[in-house]
Amino acid sequence: MTDITKLTIAESLDGLKNKQFSATDLTKAYLQAMEDNRSLNAYVLETPEMALKQATEAEKHYASGTNRALEGIPLGIKDLFCTKDVRTTACSHILDNFIPQYESTVTANLFNDGAVCLGKLNLDEFAMGSSTENSFFGPTINPWQRERKLVPGGSSGGSSAAVAANICAAATGTDTGGSIRQPAAFCGVTGIKPTYGRCSRYGVIAFASSLDQPGPIAKDVKDCAILLKSMAGYDVKDATSINKEVPDFVAVLGQSIKGLRIGVPAEYRPQGLNEEMAGYWDKGIEMLRQAGAEIVNISLPHTKYALPIYYIIAPAEVSSNLARYDGVRYGLRVDGNSLDEMYINTRSAGFGKEVKRRIMIGTYVLSAGYYDAYYRKAQKIRRLIRNDFLEAFKQCDVILTPTTPTVAFPIGDKSMLENPINMWLNDVFTVSVNLAGLPAMSLPIGLSADGLPLGLQLIGRAFDEETIFKTAAVLEKEAKFERLK
Numbered sequence: 001m002t003d004i005t006k007l008t009i010a011e012s013l014d015g016l017k018n019k020q021f022s023a024t025d026l027t028k029a030y031l032q033a034m035e036d037n038r039s040l041n042a043y044v045l046e047t048p049e050m051a052l053k054q055a056t057e058a059e060k061h062y063a064s065g066t067n068r069a070l071e072g073i074p075l076g077i078k079d080l081f082c083t084k085d086v087r088t089t090a091c092s093h094i095l096d097n098f099i100p101q102y103e104s105t106v107t108a109n110l111f112n113d114g115a116v117c118l119g120k121l122n123l124d125e126f127a128m129g130s131s132t133e134n135s136f137f138g139p140t141i142n143p144w145q146r147e148r149k150l151v152p153g154g155s156s157g158g159s160s161a162a163v164a165a166n167i168c169a170a171a172t173g174t175d176t177g178g179s180i181r182q183p184a185a186f187c188g189v190t191g192i193k194p195t196y197g198r199c200s201r202y203g204v205i206a207f208a209s210s211l212d213q214p215g216p217i218a219k220d221v222k223d224c225a226i227l228l229k230s231m232a233g234y235d236v237k238d239a240t241s242i243n244k245e246v247p248d249f250v251a252v253l254g255q256s257i258k259g260l261r262i263g264v265p266a267e268y269r270p271q272g273l274n275e276e277m278a279g280y281w282d283k284g285i286e287m288l289r290q291a292g293a294e295i296v297n298i299s300l301p302h303t304k305y306a307l308p309i310y311y312i313i314a315p316a317e318v319s320s321n322l323a324r325y326d327g328v329r330y331g332l333r334v335d336g337n338s339l340d341e342m343y344i345n346t347r348s349a350g351f352g353k354e355v356k357r358r359i360m361i362g363t364y365v366l367s368a369g370y371y372d373a374y375y376r377k378a379q380k381i382r383r384l385i386r387n388d389f390l391e392a393f394k395q396c397d398v399i400l401t402p403t404t405p406t407v408a409f410p411i412g413d414k415s416m417l418e419n420p421i422n423m424w425l426n427d428v429f430t431v432s433v434n435l436a437g438l439p440a441m442s443l444p445i446g447l448s449a450d451g452l453p454l455g456l457q458l459i460g461r462a463f464d465e466e467t468i469f470k471t472a473a474v475l476e477k478e479a480k481f482e483r484l485k
């Protein structure tokens, strides 16, 4: 039998239904692969006992014909999702040994559909970063060209590396400014950030609440469609989740895109854009044209403000959301001679450098005297960015852009201490979508001359993930990208 860890979810479900292998076989194969790949540092916690128990449960469902949508499919969970009775840390020292008493809605949805939990995956502390180097547990290594020790992207770098290395069938991710799409692009896998409100944020440790959105990272477009269907849906426990029916995303795959209007924004082709990236973007445009789509040149004039305002709005929300880590209720506590001293000691020891930087920026932009100059102004520009998209979507149905300006870079290459801007520039093509609340996918389009994956991004109208999926399926078919085997 071929190595079953290389199968997609769709293929694994077929194999399970046809009794080619059992749910326990599949889970064991992944557990072995995890052990063989510990040098990647993708998992920060492995949960083999839980996995085997769930696999046994799945076998019962198959035997009785009551198998659910993801019965027996082994998943990795980003360690930002609270998992009941399973350590959840956000890869921060401040959440040392935190064991949640409840399950996030998204992971509950997945497990209620029969998914198996292999463990918790590495990320940048509190999802702040683009390389997974900001993790308390150390960086994850990109499985492409391992000897070069490249970053997997971030913040969902454990997720993207694990999917690429076939040490989970698929993984959960979260995306505040690009954290699903950029790591997916760096690791040659597929990820979608759904429309804000499509998936519940309940039980997902908060970074910037007006931007955060959970979504899947998977081996291909179809697997993303299968997973998103399961993850999404209205949740009374998240006031920003939307009460809208979740479409069958798989059903649109393979549909014609004849006459579909593809927007190509001029602002995403800045001077000096990596030539290979630009070349693949042009190839992608051509593939869609050949498939009968109409290419429309569009403008998103406020794009240049997206990154600067993201780095005002996101830290502002960080300074508020992270105030709760005070050493009193959970996680780390470092004692002091007074309550204030205990707060200071705990937060000084518990947070990493990037998180502290964001708390300080956020506190500054929200403080009296600066609120109007920074925070309020940023919010106004955020509206202009959203308006740009609303205007653009009068002329087109979906937008095609590069996901990242470059391929994966070596660990340690972009020092956050010397110049955080170099790292932040990774997000130029991804943050606008979060500011506007729109859905967007990254899928691999090809390899650079030195053999590293590059991704293209498809951006859709709010709650129109279906057009993204339909278009992505065409690109995927044409690109014939080969995953790591």
Ligand code: GLN
Residues within 6 Å of the ligand: 127, 128, 129, 130, 154, 155, 174, 175, 176, 177, 178, 179, 180, 207, 314, 427
């Ligand atoms: N890289 C971006 C940041 O550092 C986005 C992170 C994310 O989407 N969670 O904020």
